[in-house]
Amino acid sequence: MESPTISRFSLVTCVLLLSSSVAFAQTSTDSESTYSRAGADSCIACHEDAATMSIFKTPHAVPTDARSPFGSGQLQCEACHGPGGEHAGRVRRGQERPPVIRFGSGTATTIVEQNGVCLDCHSGDAGFAWHGSGHDDNEVACADCHQVHIAHDPVLQTANQPDVCFDCHQQQRSQALKPYSHPFSEGKMDCSGCHSPHGETTDRLFVRQTLNDTCFECHAEKRGPYLWEHAPVAEDCSTCHDPHGSNHPGMVSLRGPMLCQTCHSQADHQSFANGPDGLADGTASKYLLGRNCMNCHTQVHGSNHPSGSKLMR
Ligand code: HEC
Ligand code: HEC
Ligand code: HEC
Ligand code: HEC
Ligand code: HEC
Ligand code: HEC
Ligand code: HEC
Ligand code: HEC
Ligand code: HEC
Ligand code: HEC
Incomplete structure (x- = not known):
């Protein structure tokens, strides 16, 4: 002493x-x-x-x-x-020191009790809708994400936050490592750009009411309104995009023309997909090279041109 x-x-x-x-x-x-x-x-x-x-x-x-x-x-x-x-206090030889509350998974204190301590002070904070969220239901502890005995809690730092989440979300880790992704590994973006980890009252913890509204936070120009809408765009951006990362330019989930042909029949006009032999087999239009369908249909998110109904201008 x-x-x-x-x-x-x-x-x-x-x-x-x-x-x-x-x-x-x-x-x-x-x-x-x-x-x-x-x-x-x-x-x-x-x-x-x-x-x-x-x-x-x-x-x-x-x-x-x-x-x-x-x-x-x-x-x-x-x-x-x-x-x-x-x-x-003093502990007799051979006697165990009575424990106090400990935090994190794998301690004797239940997750519910641990989180209760934190929520006593924080449940009134703005944006807190913890109860019934995916993380609450699965007994994730506040201390699984937060470290309070450290000057700069990593989960509150954009550059370090994804690694905290990847500990449990391995699938998103592998997607984020793909060649085309939101700039997580550059430390310029974090998960809480799109997700509210404390549980918003929204589907999949989105920071805005719907998936698309979440995207419009940063990609406002895609909101429209468009004179000529492309139905799947107005409905759900993730129909075509993998927001955590993909192997294809533009973070699309499939390479064109296959992406487009998951919905559009190739019978309508000359728009054959690449055969197994590539374009050399003569079945595919030369216009399907490179940006393929987008060589002509450049305005895939919608068009405001008076004659843009086919999303070409
Ligand atoms: C007389 C020394 C002593 C005092 C005073 C003391 N502790 Fe401890 N504490 C220990 C020891 C020794 C352990 C190691 C675990 C054990 O033996 O039970 C421990 C363990 C802990 C642990 C769990 C960490 C671990 O490694 O097991 C926490 C948390 C903790 N103490 C918090 C506190 C708090 C809060 C106070 C003040 C109210 C406090 N301690 C006062 C000696 C002390
Ligand atoms: C006695 C009340 C109290 C308890 C208990 C408490 N906090 Fe806090 N916490 C605060 C206050 C006050 C602040 C500062 C808020 C502010 O500045 O607006 C804070 C801030 C924070 C912050 C923001 C830190 C930052 O760097 O901006 C986090 C994260 C946090 N608490 C998590 C926790 C967790 C996790 C627990 C449980 C292990 C917990 N708190 C328990 C009162 C408490
Ligand atoms: C899944 C990970 C995760 C869990 C679990 C988690 N948090 Fe957080 N917490 C975050 C992230 C990420 C932020 C930063 C949010 C942002 O940037 O908008 C944050 C921010 C905070 C803040 C700062 C105030 C604010 O909203 O900016 C407080 C306080 C806080 N958390 C408390 C808690 C408490 C209490 C619990 C448990 C009931 C908890 N957190 C559980 C990830 C988590
Ligand atoms: C805001 C809540 C909060 C306060 C205040 C707090 N702690 Fe902690 N303590 C935690 C959490 C949560 C952990 C788990 C590690 C982490 O998140 O940083 C922890 C971890 C510890 C540990 C390591 C325990 C282990 O399980 O390995 C010790 C020892 C400890 N705290 C002692 C103290 C002492 C001493 C004080 C006062 C000087 C104190 N704590 C104040 C929340 C708190
Ligand atoms: C300790 C493990 C753990 C950590 C760390 C963690 N999560 Fe989770 N998360 C889970 C579990 C368990 C679920 C529920 C099961 C599932 O959907 O995989 C979940 C679900 C989710 C969901 C889907 C929720 C729903 O309602 O469908 C999102 C989004 C999410 N987490 C984002 C994050 C973000 C962002 C972080 C980092 C700030 C994070 N998680 C950190 C364990 C964790
Ligand atoms: C650009 C917005 C965006 C960012 C940033 C983002 N997500 Fe997501 N996340 C989504 C969308 C959209 C979905 C639903 C569609 C999907 O699963 O692809 C989703 C779904 C999830 C789910 C639930 C998956 C399921 O099967 O239900 C988890 C878990 C998740 N994200 C974790 C993360 C983690 C961890 C990070 C940070 C590395 C992160 N997300 C960053 C947009 C985003
Ligand atoms: C927090 C801001 C933010 C949100 C929210 C956001 N993005 Fe992004 N997005 C970015 C940034 C930053 C880039 C990288 C821009 C650059 O590199 O020039 C980007 C790039 C993209 C790209 C282009 C990738 C490439 O390789 O060209 C696509 C596609 C995209 N985002 C789709 C989405 C979708 C879908 C959503 C909603 C699920 C979304 N974004 C939500 C910030 C955001
Ligand atoms: C019908 C499929 C489809 C849908 C749905 C879709 N996109 Fe795209 N998006 C694409 C294609 C194809 C590209 C171009 C990829 C390339 O460059 O090769 C692209 C590119 C992008 C880019 C990067 C280039 C640019 O134009 O800025 C962003 C950002 C983007 N999309 C955001 C969104 C958002 C936000 C939504 C939802 C409102 C959305 N997308 C819905 C197919 C789609
Ligand atoms: C998820 C399904 C889906 C995907 C994927 C999709 N589309 Fe569409 N597309 C539609 C629907 C639905 C319409 C509206 C059809 C209607 O109004 O008859 C449409 C309309 C169009 C139109 C205007 C057609 C007209 O008759 O006015 C063009 C051009 C078009 N899509 C091109 C594309 C291209 C290029 C891609 C790939 C980047 C693509 N689409 C991917 C569902 C899809
Ligand atoms: C060489 C330019 C070109 C390419 C490449 C192209 N299209 Fe078209 N597409 C057109 C033209 C021109 C029209 C308008 C035809 C009309 O008005 O009769 C059209 C019309 C459409 C329509 C509206 C329905 C119809 O048949 O009129 C759809 C859907 C469509 N294209 C989808 C696609 C898809 C999917 C691909 C890629 C697999 C693709 N296009 C590639 C030029 C192209």
Whole structure:
């Protein structure tokens, strides 16, 4: 206890927490668990490692913010880890130290209890519709995505967020590695451009009411209105695009003309798809080279030209 490091940290928190010592007279209704006498000071007497201490560099340790765990009248470490009086106390030889709340999958604390701690303070935040979301239903923990003992939580950084999600979403990881994708690997875009991980009341956690409205957030020019609409575009962009990445230019799910011919019969006009021998077999129009159907039908998202009904201008 004489260690100079420990007393320095204690002094720091004493200053931070001067006005909040009153909180620690509080005891839980459960007689087994009480709050520690000295709050964070008792905890960091034993947990003074750098990883634990970096919580003081985060928005959770703002003494001037009354809502913060370190704000006046709040419970500091125990606002999250629960009553730690017995845990922080003397433990007889051979006896186990009574546990406190731990976070993340694979700890003794249930996910529901863990998330309950966080939601006590956060369920009122804007955009929070956690209950019943895909992540809630599957018992994903807040702490599976968030790290709170770190100055810059990776999931809140555009460049680092996708890696947090890819831990569980392997299929999207492999799509994002394909040659044509939204610029995830360049660190210019993250998943929360399109998804709201706390569960919006929308399908697949989209940030806007529908899939297309989500795309229009950034690709507003595709919204139209068009004089000549192309029905599948107005309906669902993902009919033709793989938003997480694909092997084809323009992030389309199939190479043209096959993409177009999933709906359009080739019988109508000369628009044969490449045969197994490519164009050399004479069955395909030379116009199907390169951008193929789009050589002529350039306005595949819709046209505003008076004679654009065939999406050619
Ligand atoms: C007297 C020393 C001591 C004090 C004071 C103390 N702890 Fe601990 N704590 C430990 C030890 C030792 C462990 C390792 C696990 C065990 O033995 O149960 C631990 C484990 C933990 C763990 C789980 C991490 C792990 O590696 O198992 C958390 C979280 C924790 N303590 C939080 C707190 C909080 C919050 C306080 C203040 C209320 C606190 N501790 C006070 C000694 C202490
Ligand atoms: C005692 C209340 C309280 C508890 C408990 C709490 N938080 Fe917070 N949290 C806050 C406050 C206050 C802020 C700062 C909000 C602001 O600045 O608008 C915050 C901010 C955050 C932020 C944003 C951080 C940033 O860098 O912008 C995240 C993420 C967060 N909390 C997650 C959690 C998680 C996960 C838990 C549970 C392990 C949790 N919180 C428990 C009060 C709390
Ligand atoms: C699937 C991953 C994931 C889970 C699980 C998750 N979050 Fe988040 N959280 C994020 C991301 C991503 C952001 C940034 C959102 C953005 O950029 O719009 C965020 C932002 C936040 C913020 C900052 C305020 C804000 O909305 O910008 C708070 C507070 C927060 N989360 C709390 C929680 C709490 C509490 C839980 C558990 C009930 C939780 N989160 C579960 C990924 C997650
Ligand atoms: C806002 C809620 C919150 C506060 C306040 C908080 N912690 Fe934590 N603590 C967590 C979460 C969540 C984790 C899991 C790792 C992470 O997300 O960074 C954790 C992890 C830990 C660990 C490692 C435990 C393990 O399971 O490996 C220790 C030790 C710990 N905290 C001690 C403390 C001490 C000491 C304080 C006060 C100085 C404190 N915590 C304040 C939420 C909190
Ligand atoms: C700890 C594992 C885990 C992490 C980390 C995680 N997810 Fe999930 N996610 C799941 C599970 C489990 C489901 C539900 C089953 C499924 O659809 O695969 C899910 C579902 C989803 C869904 C579909 C929801 C629906 O209603 O159809 C989206 C979108 C999603 N996650 C986005 C994200 C984003 C974005 C991140 C990172 C910010 C993320 N996830 C991080 C586990 C995780
Ligand atoms: C450009 C918008 C966009 C971005 C950015 C985005 N998604 Fe999606 N996501 C979608 C669309 C659209 C769907 C539904 C169609 C589909 O699955 O292809 C979807 C569906 C999902 C699903 C559910 C899949 C299913 O089978 O129901 C998961 C999980 C998911 N995305 C995870 C992620 C992750 C992780 C990231 C970040 C790497 C991410 N998404 C980034 C648009 C996006
Ligand atoms: C948060 C902004 C954002 C949202 C939302 C968004 N995109 Fe994008 N999109 C981008 C950026 C950035 C690029 C890359 C532009 C560049 O490289 O010049 C891009 C490029 C594209 C490309 C062209 C790819 C290429 O290789 O030429 C397509 C197709 C695309 N997005 C489709 C979609 C679809 C479909 C949706 C809705 C599911 C969507 N986007 C939602 C930002 C967004
Ligand atoms: C009928 C199929 C189809 C649908 C549906 C569709 N697209 Fe496209 N999109 C294409 C094709 C084909 C390309 C051109 C690919 C290439 O360059 O080879 C393209 C290219 C793009 C590009 C990159 C080039 C450009 O024009 O800016 C963006 C962005 C884009 N689409 C967004 C969208 C959005 C947003 C939606 C939904 C509103 C949508 N697409 C619906 C077929 C479609
Ligand atoms: C998901 C199905 C689907 C896909 C894929 C699709 N289309 Fe269409 N397309 C339609 C429908 C439906 C119409 C409206 C037909 C009508 O009004 O009779 C249409 C209309 C058209 C028209 C105008 C036809 C007319 O008679 O006015 C052209 C040209 C066209 N599509 C070209 C394309 C091209 C080029 C592609 C590939 C990039 C493509 N389509 C992919 C469903 C699709
Ligand atoms: C060499 C230019 C050219 C190419 C390449 C081309 N088209 Fe056309 N397409 C036309 C013209 C011109 C019309 C208008 C015919 C008319 O008005 O009688 C048309 C009409 C259409 C129509 C409207 C229905 C019809 O038969 O009038 C559809 C659908 C269509 N094309 C789909 C496609 C698809 C799918 C491909 C690729 C497999 C394709 N086109 C390739 C020139 C082309």
